[in-house]
Amino acid sequence: MSGSAAWHDVGSLEELERGGRLVARVGRREVGVVRDVWTGSLHAIRNRCPHSGGPLCLGLVRERETGTPGRYALTGRRVLRCPWHGWEFDLDTGRCLDDPELAAAVYPVRVDAGRVLVQA
Amino acid sequence: MIDCDVHPQIGDVEGFLAYVEPAQREWFRRQGPTLGLPGYPWSHPISWFRQDVEGDAGPPGAVVEDVRRDVLEATSADLGILNADDAIAVSLMPSPYRAAALARAHNDWLREQWLDREPRLRGAIVCPAQDPRAAADEIRRVAADARFVQVLLCGGSERPYGDPRYLPIFEAAVECELPVAIHSGGEGMGIAAQPGGAGPPTFYVEWHTLGSACSTMAHLVSLLCHGTFDRLPGLRVMLLEGGVAWLPGILWRLDTNWRGLRAEVPWLERKPSEAAREQVRLTTQPLEHTDGRDDLLFELLEAVGAPDILCFASDYPHWDFDDPAFVLRRLPESWRQQVLHANAAAFYGDRLGG
Numbered sequence: 359m360s361g362s363a364a365w366h367d368v369g370s371l372e373e374l375e376r377g378g379r380l381v382a383r384v385g386r387r388e389v390g391v392v393r394d395v396w397t398g399s400l401h402a403i404r405n406r407c408p409h410s411g412g413p414l415c416l417g418l419v420r421e422r423e424t425g426t427p428g429r430y431a432l433t434g435r436r437v438l439r440c441p442w443h444g445w446e447f448d449l450d451t452g453r454c455l456d457d458p459e460l461a462a463a464v465y466p467v468r469v470d471a472g473r474v475l476v477q478a
Numbered sequence: 479m480i481d482c483d484v485h486p487q488i489g490d491v492e493g494f495l496a497y498v499e500p501a502q503r504e505w506f507r508r509q510g511p512t513l514g515l516p517g518y519p520w521s522h523p524i525s526w527f528r529q530d531v532e533g534d535a536g537p538p539g540a541v542v543e544d545v546r547r548d549v550l551e552a553t554s555a556d557l558g559i560l561n562a563d564d565a566i567a568v569s570l571m572p573s574p575y576r577a578a579a580l581a582r583a584h585n586d587w588l589r590e591q592w593l594d595r596e597p598r599l600r601g602a603i604v605c606p607a608q609d610p611r612a613a614a615d616e617i618r619r620v621a622a623d624a625r626f627v628q629v630l631l632c633g634g635s636e637r638p639y640g641d642p643r644y645l646p647i648f649e650a651a652v653e654c655e656l657p658v659a660i661h662s663g664g665e666g667m668g669i670a671a672q673p674g675g676a677g678p679p680t681f682y683v684e685w686h687t688l689g690s691a692c693s694t695m696a697h698l699v700s701l702l703c704h705g706t707f708d709r710l711p712g713l714r715v716m717l718l719e720g721g722v723a724w725l726p727g728i729l730w731r732l733d734t735n736w737r738g739l740r741a742e743v744p745w746l747e748r749k750p751s752e753a754a755r756e757q758v759r760l761t762t763q764p765l766e767h768t769d770g771r772d773d774l775l776f777e778l779l780e781a782v783g784a785p786d787i788l789c790f791a792s793d794y795p796h797w798d799f800d801d802p803a804f805v806l807r808r809l810p811e812s813w814r815q816q817v818l819h820a821n822a823a824a825f826y827g828d829r830l831g832g
């Protein structure tokens with residue numbers, strides 16, 4: 359995002375912790391903030407799945423699996439899983455891990471005095 | 479031109495029985511001409527065979543002279559690959575011990591009665607897939623003869639071939655540097671699962687439409703989902719006589735489902751269609767008729783890797799065979815050399831010789 363984009367207040371940290379996410383309109387788009395509960399980090403992602411338009415930020419943050427044929431393993435990598443079709447997105451880059459052609463926009467996010475701010 | 483699917487018939491049953499181990503020979507003799515292989519509950523209404531050719535001894539394709547005349551000379555094939563016929567279904571016999579004996583007999587019969595007599599023919603290894611360790615033993619035994627160019631599995635099966643019970647078969651094939659061919663047929667017969675997934679069909683026309691295509695799809699999807707191609711990077715699979723027009727649809731469907739359901743098969747790093755494109759080939763026969771829209775068929779196939787993935791097959795001596803001249807006319811000109819020759823030559827490699 360351009361450095362000149364403004365910071366927008368999208369809700370309180372308390373609300374995010376209670377509901378697991380925040381979704382707010384920023385200009386003409388919806389942006390969601392989700393929390394990686396393992397690290398506590400916050401991630402702001404456009405609330406529109408680039409696959410078929412689902413409300414991406416209403417999906418689960420979960421740990422992505424890997425493995426070798428017949429054996430399951432965990433990657434340690436948290437992803438956002440779209441609530442519509444289950445395609446998974448990298449929390450930091452917004453890149454779809456199941457289709458490299460697709461990415462959701464991601465935005466800088468910070469907390470200031472209990473308010474969650476997104477630069478978009 | 480390489481004909482990837484020719485079916486030698488067992489015309490002389492008594493001659494064949496000489497290849498069965500003595501302790502089991504009487505059992506097989508008592509089964510009559512079927513040799514105890516599971517039969518078709520759906521029977522062709524007229525004949526399984528082309529009606530324009532006669533065999534020198536029994537049905538067409540029962541002796542090497544028939545294949546020499548009707549395939550190698552009539553169609554200018556440089557090489558033909560012999561993929562058994564009813565004996566493909568040894569793996570559907572209730573007894574794996576009978577199946578192993580019949581498979582051994584068939585492989586030895588093929589070597590002596592066919593490969594020794596005609597240098598332009600190559601063989602496929604029949605194996606008792608219902609007992610995968612015995613099948614693997616048979617593959618290792620026969621693979622020493624370089625004229626056998628692939629392992630042959632039946633479309634009809636107890637479970638789709640990605641199931642880990644079948645791994646010894648695929649491991650043995652890769653160890654012997656042999657591809658695995660899966661030939662449609664046998665669906666709903668013997669111990670095989672029913673074709674189609676909606677209960678037994680009524681007619682042969684239904685069976686022939688669905689059974690062979692559905693089992694081919696099921697094996698392909700199963701092998702892809704189980705990650706068999708990742709587990710065995712040297713594995714190459716040839717799908718015989720299962721049709722081709724469905725391929726784009728099933729691969730697109732699988733790729734889409736993989737994206738949303740990958741948690742179930744998280745070992746699949748590659749998009750399934752990519753593994754298919756690299757490690758799977760299909761034979762053309764029976765190339766679906768398109769009511770004049772071959773352009774659409776070939777454009778769709780191109781999207782999933784054609785022409786690289788297609789190899790010509792005639793299916794001699796069956797009623798639904800494809801004449802190479804007919805297929806040649808239909809194929810885009812730029813595909814012809816690859817489909818008729820180069821793709822199979824690359825796939826089978828050194829064992830084709832010449």
